[in-house]
Amino acid sequence: MLKWLLLLLGATCFYLWLKGKKQAKFNAAQETQTKAKQAKIPEPQAIVQCQYCRVHMPQSEAIAQEDRFYCSTEHVNCIDSQGWAGFTHWRPSPNQDHRPDGVIPDLAVIHHISLPPGEFKDRDCTPFIVDFFQNKLNPALHPYFQEIADQRVSSHFLISRKGEVIQCVSTQNKAWHAGLSSFLGREKCNDFSIGIELEGDNNHAFEEIQYQALTHLSKHLQAAYPNIQFAGHSDIAPDRKTDPGIQFDWDKFQAKTQILLDKFPYGLDSR
Numbered sequence: 001m002l003k004w005l006l007l008l009l010g011a012t013c014f015y016l017w018l019k020g021k022k023q024a025k026f027n028a029a030q031e032t033q034t035k036a037k038q039a040k041i042p043e044p045q046a047i048v049q050c051q052y053c054r055v056h057m058p059q060s061e062a063i064a065q066e067d068r069f070y071c072s073t074e075h076v077n078c079i080d081s082q083g084w085a086g087f088t089h090w091r092p093s094p095n096q097d098h099r100p101d102g103v104i105p106d107l108a109v110i111h112h113i114s115l116p117p118g119e120f121k122d123r124d125c126t127p128f129i130v131d132f133f134q135n136k137l138n139p140a141l142h143p144y145f146q147e148i149a150d151q152r153v154s155s156h157f158l159i160s161r162k163g164e165v166i167q168c169v170s171t172q173n174k175a176w177h178a179g180l181s182s183f184l185g186r187e188k189c190n191d192f193s194i195g196i197e198l199e200g201d202n203n204h205a206f207e208e209i210q211y212q213a214l215t216h217l218s219k220h221l222q223a224a225y226p227n228i229q230f231a232g233h234s235d236i237a238p239d240r241k242t243d244p245g246i247q248f249d250w251d252k253f254q255a256k257t258q259i260l261l262d263k264f265p266y267g268l269d270s271r
């Protein structure tokens with residue numbers, strides 16, 4: 001009798017084990033099926049707009065630049081209807097105002113700037129210049145900052161030692177970069193010019209990558225403003241200013257950009 005009971009118990013156990021195994025297999029199959037179904041449901045795509053032409057597109061197809069999107073490289077390189085270049089880093093400065101009515105810029109003024117003076121060779125000083133243009137320079141950080149922290153100045157563009165192009169003012173507006181100045185008899189150059197600051201000084205050659213960035217910027221400025229001419233700050237304010245200075249290679253700049261010689265009314269000699 002006991003033998004039969006043990007046999008029955010053994011058979012029951014075997015049956016339950018087999019059933020359990022089948023169930024596990026079934027469950028695993030179900031899970032795989034559910035996962036496969038889930039994978040087939042596409043994630044909802046974020047739709048973004050081109051900053052330049054406003055066309056809508058899936059984010060995965062757009063070119064991202066900071067928190068902006070563009071539909072094409074061509075539109076990254078354009079200056080948009082608000083006067084902002086897509087390929088630059090936008091760091092708006094409050095130091096700006098309107099150009100006189102109907103004035104379209106026809107002069108690019110090249111400058112140099114270095115804060116604290118000369119220290120760019122040892123560390124990244126570009127953020128200090130951006131702070132300066134945004135009236136956020138901390139005078140406690142350097143004795144020189146105490147002297148200049150209250151000045152209210154800006155430039156449309158700044159090119160860092162690493163070749164980053166930063167835009168602080170729309171090209172449609174007036175930046176405060178030229179000061180008392182005269183270009184071929186026309187005074188108040190801020191009214192009709194675009195300021196481009198190169199991070200540097202009179203003692204160090206500008207970086208090759210800065211010339212590349214300046215070339216890129218100048219070509220696209222010329223596309224937006226075909227009548228634009230080029231001068232240095234020292235050309236339009238010779239009694240007060242020496243920048244971009246002896247280190248700036250006008251010849252190299254002209255050769256890289258292929259901008260016509262008559263767009264350089266002060267010539268190509270380093271000065």
Ligand SMILES: [Zn+2]
Binds near residue numbers: 050052053054055
């Ligand atoms: Zn576009």
Ligand SMILES: [Zn+2]
Binds near residue numbers: 110233241243
């Ligand atoms: Zn200057």
